Amino acid sequence: MRNFIPKISYFWLTMLLSLYFTCVVNLPVLLHFYQILHALSAYKIGFALSIPVVLFAALNFVFTPFTFKPLLKPFFIVLLLISAIAAYAQLVFHVIFDRGMIENIAETQQSEASSYLNASVVTWFVLTGLLPALLLLKVPVVYNQTVLKRLGVRVLSMLVSLALIGGVATLYYKDYASVGRNNRTLNLEILPTNYLYSGFQYINHKYLSTPLPYEKVGTDAKLVQKAGEKPTxxxxxxxxxxxxxxxxxxxxxxxxxxxxxxxxxxxxxxxxxxxxxxxxxxxxxxxxxxxxxxxxxxxxxxxxxxxxxxxxxxxxxxxxxxxxxxxxxxxxxxxxxxxxxxxxxxxxxxxxxxxxxxxxxxxxxxxxxxxxxxGLHLIGSHGPTYYQRYPDSFRFFMPDCERSDIENCSHEQLVNTYDNTVRYTDYVLxxxxxxxxxxxxxxxxxxxxxxxxxxxxxxxxxxxxxxxxxxxxxxxxxxxxxxxxxxxxxxxxxxxxxxxxxxxxxxxxxxxxxxxxxxxxxxxxxxxxxxxxxxxxxxxxxx
CATH class of the missing domain: 3.40.720.10 (Alkaline Phosphatase, subunit A)
Structure with missing residues (x-):
């Protein structure tokens, strides 16, 4: 099978990966960016057209240091697989991968994580993550230059990317600054840098930093009960x-x-x-x-x-x-x-x-x-499988949404399902x-x-x-x-x-x-x- 896949140089593979991450993996952030522009009373066409160009150049700059032969395939295969899941979460649920979200993911139990699995997410993962990763695994990558020349090509590619970003900034800095000030989560929506950076923050904070000494609070606490009064x-x-x-x-x-x-x-x-x-x-x-x-x-x-x-x-x-x-x-x-x-x-x-x-x-x-x-800790209205939070006898608001891919339910079904969880919690109280x-x-x-x-x-x-x-x-x-x-x-x-x-x-x-x-x-x-x-x-x- 390998013979039927054309060879490609490491340089053009990096370009293709940058293009794929720009147009497919980062589709959620592009859609969000253009949604923001659409809501403005006026914007420059050149600014709108520059957005994917800047994203492509930035990704190429970030990806290029990871294109050395021992690293390229393992690194980008993992990146493709993880990014497919992350892109789905951003596209469907508008999840933002800051350090807090990484902490939530790290502490999620297996039973809770499985509630997010459904046909939609599996299909998306296979088409945008698994298949590209398998193709990358099979494609022959050519390194037909000397070590020094390959290093020079990489440096030049990164410099050109910076120059391209700098040129766009010269023309549209005010536009980018304005949009950025009013939409502070945009920088946390760019894949894969968002979860890589936030993941590093989490690991550093959780495992690499020196733990704080344990602090006792309220050491003077005393129980003061009235004589003859029943306990609480x-x-x-x-x-x-x-x-x-x-x-x-x-x-x-x-x-x-x-x-x-x-x-x-x-x-x-x-x-x-x-x-x-x-x-x-x-x-x-x-x-x-x-x-x-x-x-x-x-x-x-x-x-x-x-x-x-x-x-x-x-x-x-x-x-x-x-x-x-x-x-x-x-x-x-x-x-x-x-x-x-x-x-x-x-x-x-x-x-x-x-x-x-x-x-x-x-x-x-x-x-x-x-x-x-x-102390009683409820599962309450935990989603997306809201329908699993109440028994059939509490399907009071109908029609409800008996599925985890809630984006495929009508708004009425979704709200009814959530309201059933609220009503069941009310009963439990x-x-x-x-x-x-x-x-x-x-x-x-x-x-x-x-x-x-x-x-x-x-x-x-x-x-x-x-x-x-x-x-x-x-x-x-x-x-x-x-x-x-x-x-x-x-x-x-x-x-x-x-x-x-x-x-x-x-x-x-x-x-x-x-x-x-x-x-x-x-x-x-x-x-x-x-x-x-x-x-x-x-x-x-x-x-």
């Missing part, structure tokens, strides 16, 4: 991919909160912002004493979460996970992740419905007089409350629910989540938060429920509030608490 039992429910605008509590015109809206003493917070747009950032952030504006994920992983502080103060803490792990916040407290292959009632071997979290909890709530916190009520004779019980981040459902062409926070739409950062306080808990804590409901409707909150609110709500006193971030403080009638 809190269910802390961390949601997944919940967006506030799809909550009927928040004015949404579909009954997604039909269960909790019938539950007395519910408090819904209308204006809550997340710390990040992905679980890997939001969960460590909301459990940390750091605020979003100064959050450092490395420091969060090397310091106490409020679960550590609670446990050190004498609160019994237990964490149960049905998502992609607790991202380090539960590592030092008793914890368990549901085994999807063991529970036949709620699990199918690949994923579990969130009702599975309530199974076998009673042995963790013994009557020993201690304050207790039970009422089951958590029902479980809490079973212990009211021994404990003052309370439930807090807060989602980690939101989700895009096709608005402005965006899907899923993980967009850099600085440019993320509100659908990814505006999250639901609900409190349920039993009358006994509210009375014991001196909290006015009507005051809390009024404050929740009008005030702005964020995940920064959780650390301080939970510690105080569990009767733990420490100088690590910032009273201005304690949600309950302004509604306490007795201090």
């Amino acid at each position: 039992l809190m269910f802390l429910v961390i949601g997944e991919t919940g967006r506030a605008q799809n909550q009927s509590f928040n004015g949404y015109d579909k009954p997604t909160n039909s269960f909790t809206q019938k539950t007395p003493d519910m408090v819904f917070f209308n204006h809550v912002s997340s710390c990040g747009t992905a679980t890997a950032v939001s969960v460590p952030c909301m459990f940390s004493d750091m605020k979003r504006v100064d959050f450092n994920n490395e420091r969060a992983h090397r310091s106490d979460s409020f679960l550590d502080i609670l446990q050190r103060a004498g609160v019994a803490v237990y964490w149960k996970d049905n998502d992609e792990g607790c991202k380090g916040v539960c590592d030092r407290v008793p914890n368990v992740t549901i085994d999807t292959k063991k529970d036949g009632k709620f699990c199918d071997g690949e994923t579990c419905y969130d009702a599975a979290l309530l199974e076998n909890l009673d042995d963790k709530i013994v009557d020993d007089g201690k304050n207790k916190l039970i 009422t089951q958590v409350i029902a479980k809490a009520k079973q212990y009211q004779d021994k404990y003052n019980v309370v439930m807090i629910y807060l989602s980690d981040h939101g989700e895009s459902l096709g608005e402005d062409g965006l899907y899923l989540h993980g967009t850099p926070y600085s440019v993320a739409p509100p659908q990814q950062t505006h999250v639901p938060m609900m409190f349920w306080l039993s009358p006994q808990y509210a009375a014991a804590q001196g909290i006015s429920l009507s005051c809390l409901q009024t404050e929740a409707a009008k005030n702005d909150y964020s995940q920064d509030n959780l650390f301080h609110t939970v510690l105080d709500a569990m009767d733990v006193k420490t100088t690590a608490i910032d009273p201005t971030l304690d949600i309950f403080k302004s509604c306490r009638t007795a201090q």
Whole structure:
């Protein structure tokens, strides 16, 4: 077969690879660029025509150092395979491969990753990645010049590329600068430099940098319970991919909160912002004493979460996970992740419905007089396989989208499927409350629910989540938060429920509030608490 494939010199192969990456692999960024230009009232034709030329020259400059014989084929075969997947993600979901996204990918579990596989992505991968890689593997590459001459050709090719870029910059610098200032993610959309650079950042940060020393937080924490008062039992429910605008509590015109809206003493917070747009950032952030504006994920992983502080103060803490792990916040407290292959009632071997979290909890709530916190991490509305997050009996909004290639569903189907996940989460919350009520004779019980981040459902062409926070739409950062306080808990804590409901409707909150609110709500006193971030403080009638 090799004899039927014509030979090609390393120089022209580099040109062809640069052209292929410009026109095929980088189709998403070209389409985005021209979409931006189309929205302008006027632009220069020469500027528009120069865009693929500059991209080609830049790629040729970057690729040329990797065209030495031992490196060329292995390097570009790997690049073609990875870039095909990345291009699909950018084209269909508008994913941006910054360091945060690389971190999300690195921490994704196998079951979650498999949910992204479908016929569309496989076809794209075969046509744009696998077949070009096989062709490159088979093609005979000619190196028919001396070593010095080949080196000179490479240097000259790179210099010509720089000159071409410089010439275009001379003519259209203002145009590129204007578009770049107003569209700051464009530089993170160019393949393969985006994921290579971000991947290097992640590896350097994760594995090559000297770890920070572990920092204990709230070392003065003490549990202060009123004499003769029942201990507190809190269910802390961390949601997944919940967006506030799809909550009927928040004015949404579909009954997604039909269960909790019938539950007395519910408090819904209308204006809550997340710390990040992905679980890997939001969960460590909301459990940390750091605020979003100064959050450092490395420091969060090397310091106490409020679960550590609670446990050190004498609160019994237990964490149960049905998502992609607790991202380090539960590592030092008793914890368990549901085994999807063991529970036949709620699990199918690949994923579990969130009702599975309530199974076998009673042995963790013994009557020993201690304050207790039970953390439940939902899989909630995790996409793209939204239809796998609720049982058939909860297919309430129809028609829904029973597939993972959500771009091939109608917008109505997609939103209906997502809304079914919201409604099922709402049901699970009422089951958590029902479980809490079973212990009211021994404990003052309370439930807090807060989602980690939101989700895009096709608005402005965006899907899923993980967009850099600085440019993320509100659908990814505006999250639901609900409190349920039993009358006994509210009375014991001196909290006015009507005051809390009024404050929740009008005030702005964020995940920064959780650390301080939970510690105080569990009767733990420490100088690590910032009273201005304690949600309950302004509604306490007795201090």
